[in-house]
Amino acid sequence: MTKQALAGLRVLDFSDARTGAQVGQTLADFGAEVILIEKPGGAALRGQAAWPFWARGKKSATLDLKDPADLAVALDLVRTADVVIESFEPGTADRLGIGYAALSALNPRLVYGSITGFGRDTGFSDLPGFEGLVSAKFGINWTMEGMADRSGPVYCSVAYPSYAASQLLLQGILVALYEREESGAGQWVETSLAEAMTIYDPYGWAMRTAAIKFGGGEMKQLPRVLDGVPTGGLSFRLLIALTKDGHWLQFSQTPDRLFRAMMRLFGLEWMFDDPEWSEIPNFESAAKRLEFWEILLNIVRSKTAAEWAAGFDEEPDVWGEQFRKGSELLHHPQMEWNKMVVAPDHAGFGTVRQPGPIAHLSATPADVLSPPPALGQHDAEVRATAGAASSATAPAAPSAALPLAGVTIVELATFYAAPYGATLLGELGARVIKLEELNGEPQRNMLPFPEVAGLKALLGKESVGVDLATAEGREIAYRVIAKADIVLQSFRGGAAKRLGLDAESLRAVNPDLIYHNAPGYGVDGPYARRPAFAPTIGAAAGIAWRNAGPVIPSGADLDLAAIEPASNQLGSAVMTGGNADGMSAITVASAMMLGLLARRRGHGAQDLFTSMLSSVAHGLSEVMLEYDGQPATPEADSGLYGLHALYRLYETPSEWVFLAAPRDRDWDRLVTAFPAAASLANDPRFATAADRRANDAALAEAISALLQARPAAEWETLLRAHGVGCVVAARGPIEANYMGDAGAAMNLLTEGDHPILGEMSRLKPLIRFSRSATTTKDAPLVGQDTEVVLREFGYSDDELAALVAKGVIVMG
Structure with a gap:
């Protein structure tokens, strides 16, 4: 029998959010017994297309935690559990009787993992933990301005915070289990969507620090595109262009030797010795940048995708990856070669093509072929094991040292x-x-x-x-x-x-x-052997199309007037906000x-x-499945405002807000909070959730009109006071918000030093124990x-x- 890395571990998954689901899915993939505790009627995630992926290999037990008898069963299960996963809003787990203090008293070896939107005891802890609110609060939407065919902030469709948070919590749980092997004691592990978003900034924070400290009024953070033209040489090294037969390509020429190889393939190597092009590719003049850009775009559209593929084979240091859509990544030749795609048959779903494990482990491989459970499928089995008592105890004074010391x-x-x-x-x-x-x-x-x-x-x-x-x-x-x-x-x-x-x-x-x-x-x-950089992989995997698909034109007949703005839009879609x-x-x-x-x-x-x-296949798991009858995955509207009227950006007389009120209880709070609530509450078009979905455009128009009564900051104050998710969409850049008041309110900041930059603010570790x-x-x-x-x-x-x-x- 194949050994599995986590065999013998028992996990109780109380989460009904994608974040917790992906943590539990990975633990199950590598051999842990993961019991999904579902409310009567089932987890909300069951209605999503990615359910067969997120729930694979788990067991399902239905428990009503508000029922004392069912709560007692849950607490009995805790006594023999190794891990608990929860993604409730702060304080909810305690109110339900399954908070860390209560459960660790029952089982001192328990590793208890929590994901929230904005952390506990922070300036934003009262906000619901929706991705859209995190994106808005920290400036992601404004950073993506220009991606839509309109002015203003833009909705980000890729679940950047959720995937990063799931992996941070997974790491924290694995680290706590690793430390427990020596100490014998469990502990609480926490992270948040807001902290997780910071992993996508490779250098913006440091560059902003340099601009502030050494700019002298001259060094500034320029936008990636200004007046429709790329501002920096990196955009030319990472060229986005359309082929003769209408395929968008993302090039990968970041280092100098790779950029020179591209220029050689394009027949432009002479430019390096021509005084007219001495600044290549970092031109000060916007006119020169435009001229060079159009030379590159015209060269790419002079050949078909097949002709360029032959050229890449002759010049292996040059690579232009095609932009894929939806689940097309599951058919990428390299994904299949790497055996990172599986297609098991699952009862009730048929053949489900989906990503394989997050990693191949040669000695302890994952099992990713087990089906998702039917609702309550394991009720009898789980309840039968609930009476067992744990005999393990933790040491009286477990270590508070660094958990990976010695590695x-x-x-x-x-x-x-x-x-x-x-x-x-x-x-x-x-x-x-x-x-x-x-x-x-x-x-x-x-x-x-x-x-x-x-x-x-x-x-x-x-x-x-x-x-x-x-x-x-x-x-x-x-x-x-x-x-x-x-x-x-x-x-x-x-x-x-x-x-x-x-x-x-x-x-x-x-x-x-x-x-x-x-x-x-x-x-x-x-x-x-192909060069791979963030935009290359983002294009191949479908990040760009997930973010901007509704607004990107395609076709062999596009001229430069259409290609240039679309190239800029794809550049924002593949790298801005996350990567x-x-x-x-x-x-x-x-x-x-x-x-x-x-x-x-x-x-x-x-x-x-x-x-x-x-x-990235795992990061895009909400769309990365193929099976008959799968539900549609929500996509942004044609204006890239959001997913629907109750989860989108709105303009007010002063700035924009992001409104997140997708659940029935959110709607009830919203219509109570609005001063003109009667216009929504009494409108038969919006009486039920089904009515609101059927009349989404009319609802968006009605809410937009109501929001014209006050500036954005007042709406945030008013609606938050009623428990409604609403925040001002902060201006970018993203790192400025993390370095500023928002980061301070989250208690994310500490001080560091650098031989060149000197003293500088930096982020604290993103996992807390x-x-x-x-x-x-x-x-x-x-x-x-x-x-x-x-x-x-x-x-x-x-x-x-x-x-x-x-x-x-x-x-x-």
Whole structure:
């Protein structure tokens, strides 16, 4: 029988939200017994298209927690549980009798996981935990302005906060279980949608800090597009263009060598030697940017997609990925090659094509073929086990130390999509040693101001500058890795083996090593050697179309006047608000914790595999299924205001608000709160939920008219006082809101230091534990820790001097 990483663990899932559902789904995938506690009538999630995915492998028990007898059953189940998951609004679990204090008293080994919208005891704790409110409060909607064919903020359809929060809580639970293996004690683990949103900012925070501290009135954060024209060279490196036969392509040429390869393929390499184009691709003049942009767009639309594919085969450093829609990612050749797509037959659903596990674990693989449960399918079984009593007790004084203290991760990864995953574990106590090239990892200097682009992914790490292409450099890597727990690498396919840094080579020096492959596409297969960056994967996976599909024109007959604005819209849709980098990094951290916990539970060393592509499949799980009769997934309206009249953006006489009142109880509060409530409450078109759905456009028009009576800030105050989700849509940039009053109200901020930026505000760790500690450390310059680390691993003064002289290492 196949071993599973989490076999023997019992999980009680009280959540009826996507966030908790995805946590429980992953725990079930890897062998935990996950019991979904459903209210009579069933979880609301059952009506969503993604239910067969989110609920796969779980058991269903129906309990009415307001009934004392059923509550007693739930409390009996807690006595033998290892994990509880809940996503109620703050205080609700306590009122129901299943809060942490009550349950930990019954079972001191319990790991209790909570996700809220805005955290407990913060300035926004009273707000319902809807994604739309988080997006509005922190400026995401305004940042996406220009994506719609209108002015004003734009609704973000991709569930960026929910996926990130699910993975943060999953990591926290796995970390608490890992720590419990030694301490014997459980604890409370918490995160929020608002905190989770911050994972999608690779460098905005650091760049804003640099602009504030060193701008002198001259350095400013420019928008990505100004007057319809891209403002920076990055937009040309990551070109979005239409082919002759009407296919949108996303190019991936961020580093200089890849950009030069594209220019060579386009027949434009001569521009690098022409004084007229000396600034390429970072032009000060808007006219020059427009001229260059149109040259590129015209070249791409001179050939068909098939002709460009042949060109990419001839020039492998150039890649233009096609923009996919809906669930098309499930048919991507690399997804199928990686075995990250499954299609089991489920009773009541037929064949359900869906994403595989979030990670492949070679020794403890997931089981993702088990069906979702029927409502109450396991009632008798679960109730029969509820009377058992736990004999386990926690130690009198469990440790409050860093839970991952003693774990060492050696990072061979670059940019953000894998490295930030190691950063997150570093905040929980892991030591992260980054072996980076002598000039520094490429992200460090991706922006005009030195170092800031890579700062966030470098936080808390030790930098060793080493040339791994040399024999001496590989020997350094072998010495360090011999004492490591995890190696994290994200090279393109084949590169690790060429360098002698593949799993087989490294296990020869460390048999107990967990080896994590985290590429963009794969370690082998049809796309493994293609360049992969956040927009490339976002295009391939369908992020852009999920966000902006209703407004993007297609067809071979589009002229430049139509192509240019659509290119800008796709650029916003694929990268603004969130991105594939963040989805990948957060999944990388979860996979590493699965590997660590499995090893601590006796399963030994193994290979881990995640890809950016498959990570986004999980991030887009609400649309990433195919089966007969599946319900439609809600999509934004043609104006990109929102999903429907009671979950959308509205303009007021001063600024915009986001209104979130989708449930019946929200409607009742809303019509009570409006000064002119009678116009809604007494209108037969809006009498029931079904009536409101049938007359959605009329309801939106009526609410819009009512909202003209007051400015946005007054509506937020009034409606929040009645328990209605309504916030002013904050202006961007997003990081300014997290760095400012909103972040302070959430108590998210702490202070750090940087060798170039000096003292700076930064985020606290995104996971909170009731007992275990977390930490924040600063980011190093390249090679800053080379000398200290290599001395630790036995290198003498003479050896270090010789290595510097030969150009093998750099010491800061």
